[in-house]
Amino acid sequence: MTSALLAFDRAGDRLFDSLRRAAAGRLPSLSALETPAWLGLAVAIAAWAAMVLFSEPWGRLWGTGQDARCYYQATLADPYLHSDWNDPIAYVYSPAFLQLVTPLTALPWQAFMAAWTALLLAAVRFLTGPRLLVAGLLFPFTAMEVAGGNISLLLAAAIVLGFRWPAAWSIVLLTKITPGVGLLWFAVRREWRALAIALGATAVIAAGSFVLLPDQWRTWVEVVARNVAAGKNGTWASLPIPLLVRLPLAVAIIVWGARTDRAWTVPLASMVALPAFWYGGLSMLLAVIPLLPGRGLERYAPAVAAAGRPRTRSAMITAPARNTAAPAQNGAAAPNGPASAPPTAGPTTPAA
Structure with a gap:
């Protein structure tokens, strides 16, 4: 089993290195995309004004809030009046x-x-x-999500926060469900403690909600079961890749990332595991940014940042053990080899 996992790690490392080499020089670095903070604020305000302005009248061509309307029109008395996959x-x-969200409605x-x-x-x-x-807002799929009002960006934020506050995963599990593969x-x-908190918080919220509604x-369970079959091949607004195909890939990404201290694989895998691979769902890629070393990893996943190494975990496992035997007195050779100076601690860089 251990050999199989190590082989899996090495295969993942080789694939990732190949992709990184292929992208080198073709994609701009994040630093090259940076702009002054005031410009980002100005673009955000302009985007906000445009989204609000074009939301009325509802239903017009090039209007905004198409997905947000789903949450706005639903009532607690009969939330699933409109619940068919393509409605x-x-x-x-x-x-x-x-x-x-009812107080907002x-x-x-x-x-x-x-x-x-x-x-x-x-x-x-x-x-x-x-x-x-600015770069985030101009990313086409982000602009699509902000204009439509879907919750993918909120899920992305919850996933990042979930490293430090696992209860944040409840919003993922109580909405789109399958990205919870993360x-x-x-x-x-x-x-196990973090996993228990995530699942426990979700269970407590669900139980409290069930008492009231x-x-x-019961109707929601029926809706989910019905739409699993209806949405297995995607919709007009999503990539036609069935979840049955994408879910194993998401699992593989998560397992490789967890074993090699790459926290950014979690939002990537959760995106791949969306119930339907909406084009706007690609906006969840923004969650990769704060989980990169030097970009927020140390704040939101300090344990992962501390564990990060220049080599992957599999390489650490297969590396030869360090000789810890004490050197013999008077400069004589130690039983397992010649005496050497103690290792000098040097800077390490978390795995990208």
Whole structure:
């Protein structure tokens, strides 16, 4: 089993190195995409104003808030009135999420869009930081998500926060469900406490919500079962790659990333495991940024940053053991070889 895992690690390392070499010189570095913080703020304000302005009247060509309307129109009394996979205003998330956003739905539609868009833009700012905000907002799939009002950006932020506060995973599990495959990170690394917190928090929220809305929860289970079959081949707005194909790939990415201290693989795998691979779902790639060394990894996943090494974990496992025998007195050779100076600690760089 150990040999198989080491072979898996090495195969993943080779593939990643090949992709990195292929991208070298073809893609700009993050540093090259940085702009002054004030410019990012200006672009964000302009984007917010445009999203709010074009949200009214609802349903017009090139209007905004198509996905946000799904959450706005749903009611706690009958949340799944519109729940077919291809219904433009389908609400298919758990009753718990609707209970969370219901206070906002009391607002007029355009006021709701103002608040909702501000929340999405705040998520982008969190993921990119101030100097990459312009690049993040101009990333086509991010612009698509902000305009549509889907929750992919909120899930991306929750995944990043989930490294430090695992309860944040509850928003993932109580909405799109399958991106929760990212929790395998904790299982592979045997971080059982973090996994228990994530699952426990989700269970507590679900139980409390069920007490208040038991019939709606039963209906939601039926909606999920119905839409699993209906959405297995994607929709007009998603890549036609079935979840059955993508899910094993997501698992492989998570396992490799967890074994080699690459936290950025978690949002990548969660994106791959979306129920439908929406084009706008690619905006979740922004969550890779704060999980890179020097970009936020030390803040949100300090344990991973501390464990990061120039070599992968598999290389550390297969490296020869260090000779720890004490040298003989009077300069004589130690039993296992010649005496040597103690190793000097040097700077290490977490695995990219």
